[in-house]
Amino acid sequence: MAREFSRSQRVADYLQRELALLIQQEVDDPRVGMVSLTGVDVSRDLAHAKVWFTRLGSDSAEEAREAAVALNGAAGYLRTLLSREASMRSVPRLRFVFDGSVGRGRHMEELIREAGKRDRALDAGREGADDPSDGEG
Template sequence: MAKEYARTQRVADYLQRELALLIQHQVRDPRVGMVSITGVDVSRDLGHAKVYYTALDSNSSEDASESTEVLNKASGFLRSQLSKDSNMRTVPNLRFYFDGSVGRGRSLEDLIQRATDADRELGLHNDDESKS
């Protein structure tokens, strides 16, 4: 069973690398924008792949709904390009999902920074603690 996991992981890693390049160089639709592929989950039978992405100008799935729609419509084209460039017998069906974790991370980072700034203004932050 470990070998099967390793194979699905290798396929997922390959798809992540190749899709990032293909979207950057081959997808011409301006509605997609600047997209980064953050992860790929491939089913055990290698028939389906969930592709997670972030977009530079989107912090929520609602903001990225148009990009998601365009990417899902382009999935057939992307599969055909992948099949030309790979030695895989079959290329999984691709389904794109917006990855909101990056946006949530940014907002949490902003909250922490504001709390730290507020503590400094009130004189509650000790500079000796920040050095250790």
């Protein structure tokens, strides 16, 4: 069982590296834009691969949907290119899915940064109120 996991993980890593290059060099659809592959999940039987991607410089849901449609439209072509170069018996069917976790992470980071600023402002206000050198005494 561990061997199956190891094999599927090696295939996933290979697909991620190769697809990143192929998308950059071979896909000319403007809807795709600058994409980054964030991960690949390969089924145990190596027949299907879910390819997670994010678009650089854009968090728009509409643009992400368009990029997913374009990438899924090119999936057969990409699979053909992979089959020419891969030493695998068969190349998994590709399905591209937008990875929204990067955008959510950026949003969470901004919320944490904003909370930190507010805490510092509150602390500075408290320190000024507790200052014994304010002329009393």
